Amino acid sequence: MKNVKGQSLFEVLLALFIITLIIVAVVVLSTISISNSLFSKNKTLASKYTQEAIEWLRSEKESDINLFLGNTTGTYCLEDLNFNNSGVCGELEIIPNTVFTRQMVFTNDLSGVISVIVTTSWTDSKGIHEVSTSTDFTDRRD
Numbered sequence: 001m002k003n004v005k006g007q008s009l010f011e012v013l014l015a016l017f018i019i020t021l022i023i024v025a026v027v028v029l030s031t032i033s034i035s036n037s038l039f040s041k042n043k044t045l046a047s048k049y050t051q052e053a054i055e056w057l058r059s060e061k062e063s064d065i066n067l068f069l070g071n072t073t074g075t076y077c078l079e080d081l082n083f084n085n086s087g088v089c090g091e092l093e094i095i096p097n098t099v100f101t102r103q104m105v106f107t108n109d110l111s112g113v114i115s116v117i118v119t120t121s122w123t124d125s126k127g128i129h130e131v132s133t134s135t136d137f138t139d140r141r142d
Contacts, residue, residue, distance in 0.1 A: 042122055042124070050102070052081070053081065076103065077101065099122045102118065
């Protein structure tokens with residue numbers, strides 16, 4: 001009998017199949033990891049932009065309460081931190097050099113409390129995402 005050295009075609013194909021499965025799994029896991037990392041980064045940035053708007057509102061209230069109260073009705077799109085853009089944000093009204101839109105909605109009740117909800121949103125391959133923060137302001141000019 002001859003001593004046959006080498007691999008059979010079946011063994012070679014099985015080895016290639018296993019190697020291919022491993023490579024595909026690594027690529028898929030890497031893609032998911034990168035996607036999750038980008039989502040986490042965007043959520044952190046959206047939180048930062050939302051908090052930045054709340055802090056800006058506080059400073060506006062402290063600097064000129066009458067001007068602040070005059071602007072605390074309705075909805076504003078905050079591309080930049082000012083009261084110039086009233087209304088709901090459109091697709092192109094993003095914070096400069098970002099993928100985020102930032103909007104604030106004011107509601108006033110009869111007790112002198114002004115509530116505001118600031119929402120920063122973005123869109124990616126998984127859909128629309130948003131981060132919201134709400135706070136209340138009071139007119140205390142004691």
